[in-house]
Amino acid sequence: MTADIARSDVERAERTGTGRPSVPVIHLRDVIKRFREKTGREVHALGPVDLTIRPGEFVCVVGPSGCGKSTLLRLIAGLEAASGGTLRRYGQPLDAPSHEVGIIFQEHVLFPWASVLENVLLPADVLGLEKSAAQARAWRLLEMTGLRDFAHHCPQNLSGGMKQRAAFCRAMLADPRFLLLDEPFGALDALTREELSLELSRLWDELGRTAFMITHDIEEAILLGDRVLVMSPRPGRIEADIAIDLPRPRSIDTAALPRFQEIKNQVRHLIFGHRKG
Amino acid sequence: MSFSSLGGRLLIPVVYLAMLSAWEGLTLYFSVPSWVLPAPSEILAAGVEWAPELATNALVTLRETVFGFLLALALSLPLAALIAFNALARRIIYPVLLGLQSIPKVALAPLVLLWFGFSEWPKIVIVVLVCFFPILVNVVAGFDAVPKSMLDMMRSLGASQHMILRRLRLPAALPALFTGCKVAITFAVIGAVIGEFVSAQSGLGYLILITTSQSQTPVAFAALLLLTVMSVALFYILEYLEKRVVTWSP
Ligand SMILES: Nc1ncnc2c1ncn2[C@@H]1O[C@H](COP(=O)(O)OP(=O)(O)OP(=O)(O)O)[C@@H](O)[C@H]1O
Ligand SMILES: [Mg+2]
Numbered sequence: 292m293t294a295d296i297a298r299s300d301v302e303r304a305e306r307t308g309t310g311r312p313s314v315p316v317i318h319l320r321d322v323i324k325r326f327r328e329k330t331g332r333e334v335h336a337l338g339p340v341d342l343t344i345r346p347g348e349f350v351c352v353v354g355p356s357g358c359g360k361s362t363l364l365r366l367i368a369g370l371e372a373a374s375g376g377t378l379r380r381y382g383q384p385l386d387a388p389s390h391e392v393g394i395i396f397q398e399h400v401l402f403p404w405a406s407v408l409e410n411v412l413l414p415a416d417v418l419g420l421e422k423s424a425a426q427a428r429a430w431r432l433l434e435m436t437g438l439r440d441f442a443h444h445c446p447q448n449l450s451g452g453m454k455q456r457a458a459f460c461r462a463m464l465a466d467p468r469f470l471l472l473d474e475p476f477g478a479l480d481a482l483t484r485e486e487l488s489l490e491l492s493r494l495w496d497e498l499g500r501t502a503f504m505i506t507h508d509i510e511e512a513i514l515l516g517d518r519v520l521v522m523s524p525r526p527g528r529i530e531a532d533i534a535i536d537l538p539r540p541r542s543i544d545t546a547a548l549p550r551f552q553e554i555k556n557q558v559r560h561l562i563f564g565h566r567k568g
Numbered sequence: 569m570s571f572s573s574l575g576g577r578l579l580i581p582v583v584y585l586a587m588l589s590a591w592e593g594l595t596l597y598f599s600v601p602s603w604v605l606p607a608p609s610e611i612l613a614a615g616v617e618w619a620p621e622l623a624t625n626a627l628v629t630l631r632e633t634v635f636g637f638l639l640a641l642a643l644s645l646p647l648a649a650l651i652a653f654n655a656l657a658r659r660i661i662y663p664v665l666l667g668l669q670s671i672p673k674v675a676l677a678p679l680v681l682l683w684f685g686f687s688e689w690p691k692i693v694i695v696v697l698v699c700f701f702p703i704l705v706n707v708v709a710g711f712d713a714v715p716k717s718m719l720d721m722m723r724s725l726g727a728s729q730h731m732i733l734r735r736l737r738l739p740a741a742l743p744a745l746f747t748g749c750k751v752a753i754t755f756a757v758i759g760a761v762i763g764e765f766v767s768a769q770s771g772l773g774y775l776i777l778i779t780t781s782q783s784q785t786p787v788a789f790a791a792l793l794l795l796t797v798m799s800v801a802l803f804y805i806l807e808y809l810e811k812r813v814v815t816w817s818p
Contacts, residue, residue, distance in 0.1 A: 365720075368724055370720055370723060370724060387726070388723055388724045388725070388726050390725060390726050392724070394724045396717050400715065400717045400718050400721045402735075402736070402739065403816035403817075404739045404742075404815070404816045413725070416735065417722070417725045417726070417727045417731055418725065418726070445816060447816065
């Protein structure tokens with residue numbers, strides 16, 4: 292069912308190390324972000340940051356609140372301009388958003404005046420994609436995420452988890468090569484969050500996209516990621532880049548593996564060790 | 569239907585009837601002259617007797633009100649968009665408009681008459697003046713209140729400004745537009761009457777002025793009642809439209 296939505300080709304091969312090396316999805320060098328507040332005071336929010344994301348990788352970011360995680364994501368998305376450093380996306384200078392990048396925000400940001408299906412179809416409308424193909428794709432995505440029966444409902448009538456699923460469908464509609472997620476499950480209760488993150492893991496195994504996800508949940512980061520980046524307090528830098536060598540596909544049992552606990556302790560020490568020192 | 573809901577439904581007409589009866593009874597008991605305060609029965613009788621005049625004059629006032637309101641809508645929407653989307657325009661135009669807004673429109677009525685002469689225009693212009701600002705201010709607020717996250721989402725799709733306006737800002741501003749319109753329409757009726765007080769040969773305001781000066785107070789009251797009904801009806805028409813269009817707000 293999902294065969295035509297999957298990118299089963301090169302990117303997955305590269306994740307498993309069998310493909311040719313290729314252009315990184317994202318390449319940041321010495322990237323810095325400063326904000327000028329209304330009072331005129333400058334806030335050094337981020338960096339310098341060096342970061343390379345390769346095709347097919349799932350990169351998770353954890354770090355203390357206010358350390359610049361969202362800022363980093365917005366820079367990668369092209370929604371914000373850097374104050375210094377070089378940014379490249381697929382080898383090209385990164386200076387504007389691209390439809391090849393899908394974003395899922397912490398709040399679902401669905402339009403309340405449109406049905407779930409219309410919300411999912413928004414990218415097709417904006418990008419002027421062919422209608423019938425987009426429709427077919429939207430229905431397949433709704434089917435995959437169990438929202439088929441809610442296609443004609445208003446988003447307000449959906450639960451938090453369902454709204455976030457709908458946002459996922461919308462982000463996937465234009466077939467992005469790269470997915471950015473800013474605490475996508477942050478506003479959900481613990482049970483729904485765990486359910487959805489396992490679902491995302493499954494979908495991602497199936498679809499084989501590149502992903503960059505911010506989370507405040509260490510277990511979630513380890514469960515989903517190929518790499519977990521740990522950021523320092525503001526101005527955020529990447530303090531550690533931990534490869535997660537847990538087998539895929541990941542499931543509810545993955546969290547019970549001794550290796551999982553080992554990595555979790557390592558990440559916890561990196562984050563909380565900072566607080567003491 | 570349960571007893572309590574039946575009781576609830578009956579309560580309101582019963583209270584209204586009681587109030588009308590008290591009015592009727594008190595004017596009779598104290599034998600208040602009808603040119604000071606007519607009893608409801610006298611108002612009704614005058615209303616029936618003067619029905620043709622009341623109808624033609626009500627139509628005049630209604631036309632001025634609706635036309636002025638629509639004109640204000642057509643003028644304020646583009647200006648609201650300009651203010652909302654252009655920082656320079658906002659800095660230049662907005663303070664001037666807010667200053668103008670604080671001028672009492674009644675004080676402008678004689679000037680408007682001077683500029684537009686004896687026609688239906690002075691009244692329409694006054695209606696436009698009173699309707700313009702509530703609509704403008706609310707629509708600007710509506711455009712401003714678009715959540716940043718939604719704007720980011722549209723930008724991340726590479727949407728053009730035009731697309732963002734059509735798909736996001738316009739629908740997001742609709743509830744505020746209706747709020748502004750509902751405030752404006754009640755002002756509009758007042759504006760039309762002010763205009764008719766200053767200069768008119770027709771309209772309910774004119775009728776009230778003429779009949780009170782001739783001690784035909786019951787007719788004035790009937791005209792007043794008609795004005796109230798018109799105002800309330802226009803308000804509810806807008807509220808009905810709002811319910812049909814803005815289906816998403818709680
Ligand atoms: N537009 C802005 N103007 C001024 N300062 C900003 C702006 N955006 C972010 N900042 C500042 O930059 C810093 C990093 O913000 P950012 O939102 O990236 O943090 P975060 O790591 O995502 O935090 P959280 O975990 O709470 O979401 C904060 O100190 C914030 O106040
Ligand atoms: Mg954040």
